[in-house]
Amino acid sequence: MPSSAESLANLPLRDDLLGLSPYGAPQVDVPILLNVNENTHGVPADVHAAIIEAVGKATLGLNRYPDREFAELRRNLAAYLGHGLSPDQVWAANGSNEVLQQVLQAFGGPGRTALGFPPTYSMYPLLSSGTGTRYLTAEREEDYAMTPEATARAVRASAANIVFLCSPNNPTGTALGLDVIEAAYQAGEAARAIIIVDEAYGEFAQEGTPSALTLLPGRPRLLVSRTMSKAFALAGARIGYLAAAPEVADALRLVRLPYHLSAITQATANAALTHARTLLSNVEAIKVQRDRIVAELQRLGLRPSPSDANFVFFSGLEDPHRIWEDLLAAGVLVRDVGIAGSLRVTAGTEEETTAFLTVLGSLLESQRDDQSQRSA
Ligand SMILES: Cc1ncc(COP(=O)(O)O)c(C=O)c1O
Incomplete structure (x- = not known):
């Protein structure tokens, strides 16, 4: 099977589009979707x-x-x-x-x-x-x-x-x-x-x-x-x-x-x-979860950026891609934006946010346990 780049090469595509990749945040069917900054509170x-x-x-x-x-x-x-x-x-x-x-x-x-x-x-x-x-x-x-x-x-x-x-x-x-x-x-x-x-x-x-x-x-x-x-x-x-x-x-x-x-x-x-007005009251509820994520990530020893949005960018991870994969395996999809040591998470409902924080907390804890076993 030719790759899609090879198939594209058969077409008279504009030179300036050759080799480009389309926008492609993963659309995966998992219970907790916190990767594209959607409004997690649904339509009232x-x-x-x-x-x-x-x-x-x-x-x-x-x-x-x-x-x-x-x-x-x-x-x-x-x-x-x-x-x-x-x-x-x-x-x-x-x-x-x-x-x-x-x-x-x-x-x-x-x-x-x-x-x-x-x-x-x-x-x-x-x-x-x-x-x-x-x-x-x-x-x-x-x-x-x-x-x-x-x-x-x-x-x-x-x-x-x-x-x-x-x-x-x-x-x-x-x-x-x-x-x-x-x-x-x-x-x-x-x-x-x-x-x-x-x-x-x-x-x-x-x-x-x-x-x-x-x-x-x-x-x-x-x-x-x-x-x-x-x-x-x-x-x-x-x-x-x-x-x-x-x-x-x-x-x-x-x-x-x-x-x-x-x-x-x-x-x-x-x-x-x-x-x-109804829709904006959900915005207030989302801001509460957003601020909770920032506070909790700090407590977990990570470095969240101050957020004015419905998502939080955080650094301080040793292996963000591994954490991204482990969160996904637990049913939580966040975004790996390709920045060293960092991930981005959308503020969820209270339950979704709890699930994200709980899974992340235990992943970081088991990582620390592995490290201390290795250094022992
Ligand atoms: C900064 C920014 N601008 C624009 C958009 C596009 O949003 P839409 O096309 O859904 O209005 C997004 C979507 O995530 C965004 O993050």
Whole structure:
């Protein structure tokens, strides 16, 4: 059997896609799934009922194309975001991945560059290569922090057309200070860079962490992307959105597919947005488990990063891949993000979180026992 790379070589694939691997977090059927930062608390019963009703109504009109301008959804999203935003400042697509792809299609492309600060969201380089945009990287400080000065230097030196700032950052979990975003925007002035702040996990931020939405007035090249996959527990529905100056939506209209948001998607999103309060109470419950994970991992002698997200990145493991495998064997799937000594875990329900912490605790204990036997 030829490998898939060999079979691909038979096709006239674009040169710049040769040798690339697709996005591929494992989808494994185990009882406790804590590997892709989904909302582990599910869709509450009243939200479920509202979605069923709205989708039922939308189904009656499926012979017609959906509202191409998704006007009701833009109104609902603007109202949800607040910050004085109007519907013409909001844009949506099938997941924030598609929003980011449209941004790259409109503002990136052949001859243009995008800048990211790894470790960060693994789709930025993939979306860049898919759109023929060259992906550049700049380093972070110790403990994955970013300072306004170093960020501004990197943005200036790269002269990138698009800058990805992930806040809270995936996989490390920590939010950026607004001073970093302001500095990046200012430094991008000369190249007229689009600065995109990816706030996929914004709703999970620690009390008092401001959103980049507060910086939008007077900054026409600043874009803030969000998703309904995380706080709204709708990863399966594929709805992401951004807020920016109205002319950004005009630019994205040039590259979106006609009728890209199905009537079913729009109905689902609108129904969920009318129940935002219920959904956000689950966010509070998830934050409790997230903070519990950080505290417990510290107690186990590991080094969790401060988290503003629904997941925790932690270091201090001797053999993270072995721990990942042993957790999986016990029915708990977490994410090995390929960073030395580290793993990432999504905050689960109280029971899931207990299971993860219990299994991890006993794995670390038996590792310590093995070590002391070897050294005895
Ligand atoms: C930082 C970040 N941005 C964007 C996304 C994409 O989310 P979606 O396409 O489901 O909206 C994810 C998903 O995990 C993410 O971690």
